[in-house]
Amino acid sequence: MPGHVLSPYLPILVLMIIALGFGLGSLVAGMLVRPRRPYPEKLMPYESGNPPVDEPRYRFSVKFYIVAMLFVIFDVEAIFLYPWAVTFDKLGLYAFVEMMLFIAILMVGYVYAWKKDAFRWE
Amino acid sequence: MDLLYNAVFRPETYSPLIQVLIILAKALVVVGVLMLHVTYATYFERKSIGHMQVRLGPMRVGPHGLLQPIADFIKLFFKEDIIPASADKPIFFIAPAISIFAGMTAISVIPFFSGFVVANINIGLLFIFAMSSLNAYGVVLAGWASNSKYSFLGGLRSSAQVISYEIAMGLSLVGVMMMAGSLNLSEIVRAQQRFPGGFFWPQALGFFVFMVAAFAETNRTPFDLPEAESELVAGYFTEYSGMRFALFYVAEYIGMIVMSLVGITCFLGGWNGPFAIPYLPFAWLFIKLYLFIFFFYWVRATLPRYRYDQLMALGWKLLIPLALLNIIGTGLVKMLLKG
Numbered sequence: 001m002p003g004h005v006l007s008p009y010l011p012i013l014v015l016m017i018i019a020l021g022f023g024l025g026s027l028v029a030g031m032l033v034r035p036r037r038p039y040p041e042k043l044m045p046y047e048s049g050n051p052p053v054d055e056p057r058y059r060f061s062v063k064f065y066i067v068a069m070l071f072v073i074f075d076v077e078a079i080f081l082y083p084w085a086v087t088f089d090k091l092g093l094y095a096f097v098e099m100m101l102f103i104a105i106l107m108v109g110y111v112y113a114w115k116k117d118a119f120r121w122e
Numbered sequence: 123m124d125l126l127y128n129a130v131f132r133p134e135t136y137s138p139l140i141q142v143l144i145i146l147a148k149a150l151v152v153v154g155v156l157m158l159h160v161t162y163a164t165y166f167e168r169k170s171i172g173h174m175q176v177r178l179g180p181m182r183v184g185p186h187g188l189l190q191p192i193a194d195f196i197k198l199f200f201k202e203d204i205i206p207a208s209a210d211k212p213i214f215f216i217a218p219a220i221s222i223f224a225g226m227t228a229i230s231v232i233p234f235f236s237g238f239v240v241a242n243i244n245i246g247l248l249f250i251f252a253m254s255s256l257n258a259y260g261v262v263l264a265g266w267a268s269n270s271k272y273s274f275l276g277g278l279r280s281s282a283q284v285i286s287y288e289i290a291m292g293l294s295l296v297g298v299m300m301m302a303g304s305l306n307l308s309e310i311v312r313a314q315q316r317f318p319g320g321f322f323w324p325q326a327l328g329f330f331v332f333m334v335a336a337f338a339e340t341n342r343t344p345f346d347l348p349e350a351e352s353e354l355v356a357g358y359f360t361e362y363s364g365m366r367f368a369l370f371y372v373a374e375y376i377g378m379i380v381m382s383l384v385g386i387t388c389f390l391g392g393w394n395g396p397f398a399i400p401y402l403p404f405a406w407l408f409i410k411l412y413l414f415i416f417f418f419y420w421v422r423a424t425l426p427r428y429r430y431d432q433l434m435a436l437g438w439k440l441l442i443p444l445a446l447l448n449i450i451g452t453g454l455v456k457m458l459l460k461g
Contacts (some may be wrong), residue, residue: 005134011145011241012230012249016154019226023369024221026199030365035202043207045270056271064282067434071285076443078292081449085299088200088456095435096453101447110442119438121431 066118077106131237142290146301148240149230156229159411161191167419168214171277174423201364206268209361213267218362218369221260225376228253232383233308235393235398235403247299248306250384251292251375254339257377258284261341264370265358276357279347279430286437287345290336293445296329297321297452298388311392322392327448330388331441336381338437340374347430383407 017068045052084099113119132142165180165187171177173348180187205214231246233239233376265277266285272405298321299305302313314320322329338345347357354360359370386392386407428436 006138006141006145006180008241008243011144011149012227012243014142014145015149015153015230015240018149019223020219022153022226023222026369027219027365030203034200034364038201038204040207042204042414045208045268045273046355047207047454049273049448052271056269057266060278064278065313067282067286070438071289075290075292078289078296081243081293081296082299082305085449086303086305088300088453089303093457095185096457100450102134103450107446114439119435121434 063121070113070118073106073109077103124278139428145240148238152229152234152240153226155373156376156379157158157224159294159379160372161195163375163379164194164371165191165297166415166424170416170419171423174420195368198364198368203364203366204361206270206361210267210269210271213263214361215331217264217267218359218366218373219260220263220374221257221373222369224253224256224260225380227384228380229376231307232380232387233311233392234407236308238307238404242306242308245305247295247305247310247384247388250380251288254291254380255288255379257373258288260370260373261358264362268358268361269329270361273358276354276360279354282342283341283345283347283433283437287335287338287441288446289401290331291339291439292440293442293449294328294331295326295388296445297422297447300452300456301325302452307387307392308460310388311394314391315394320394321389322391325389325448325452326446327451329385331388331445331448334436334441336385337418337421338433340377340381340418342378342418344428345433346427347433366452378409378415378418382411385414386410 039086045056047053080102084095088096129144130148133141136144140347159372168190169187180190183193203430205211228250231249233242261284262277262281265273265275265280268274270375296335298310301321301324304310306311330344336342341347347354350423359367362370390410391406393404393407399405
């Protein structure tokens with residue numbers, strides 16, 4: 001039946017299938033032609049030619065956790081700004097002042113994190 | 123000709139089955155064009171950096187080395203695939219597929235010329251962000267699953283870098299959304315027709331933040347710390363070889379092309395140019411794309427790598443305040459103009 005409009009998200013599904021097919025297909029096709037001659041030395045993780053010492057997954061700096069937490073806060077802020085930005089013209093002055101207040105409150109936390117040296121890596 | 127026009131611009135005049143076939147054809151054309159560009163972007167990079175360093179770059183395979191990317195592909199295809207004995211196999215297998223999946227799917231919302239876009243959805247820009255976040259998973263999982271020190275450190279650094287700059291990138295585009303009043307990339311391009319030079323001049327600050335963040339998001343020099351070869355060998359893909367390595371490599375170039383296309387669409391007027399080029403409605407987009415990609419290479423040949431603490435300081439202490447300033451400034455100007 002002509003005139004029937006499909007969901008605009010359908011092409012994304014099609015492209016996802018093509019992309020997955022490309023990724024997996026090229027690997028599977030390669031499997032058929034490439035050699036496979038493993039021996040224990042070849043399968044060692046690379047460490048400049050020496051046998052690896054220690055486990056690679058040791059404890060790492062707590063800084064990475066702090067960055068991850070700050071990321072969550074600021075990413076939520078960014079997502080919160082999107083609907084406001086898209087409807088900026090319709091919302092008018094009231095919403096603008098509201099959003100400035102929101103950013104100002106967030107800035108307090110930002111300055112606090114800065115003063116606590118959360119952004120220092122030395 | 124009429125048939126083709128209808129198929130591209132008015133697919134709803136056909137039955138659902140034909141519509142699905144049209145979508146499939148469009149998607150395959152876009153993926154084909156993308157892969158062709160990725161293939162020759164590698165050649166273009168080696169040639170332009172070669173000439174910047176007063177050498178010739180690839181010259182042996184074909185005239186002026188033109189067949190070099192094909193030779194590279196054949197070599198990688200027939201290479202032995204080494205999987206380290208200590209790797210987490212399922213995650214190790216899936217990581218490169220995630221990277222390429224995220225990059226390729228993001229291309230679906232980019233409009234190539236007026237009316238030609240694979241998926242014309244309302245939340246195009248949001249979808250691009252979602253996909254670029256997914257890309258980080260490929261990197262992090264590859265670093266984790268390899269169970270090697272270099273991969274682990276590369277993956278860790280990369281995850282922190284990518285999430286830090288994602289905030290700056292997300293905030294830098296808020297100004298564009300305010301001016302365009304839409305997240306649909308075609309609408310954003312149409313909104314720019316009222317401004318000479320697109321949103322580049324009114325959003326110059328946002329464009330600067332976006333460009334810096336784009337270099338960091340795609341792990342390109344001067345922010346290629348995750349794969350800093352002098353200290354981390356090849357970073358998160360140290361343990362990958364053959365075709366799996368090729369997938370990461372292709373994903374990096376796809377990421378670069380997608381980021382360039384987003385920048386062009388949001389700041390430089392997309393498919394519009396100073397004058398119309400007959401029969402080639404996509405010509406301006408591709409000219410801008412090549413300039414962008416050349417800029418990526420130019421920067422790589424010019425700038426040294428950042429230190430890690432400098433990188434994080436730049437992202438958190440400079441780019442995020444600048445992006446917020448841009449939002450506040452854009453809002454104030456818009457309010458004043460409205461009166």
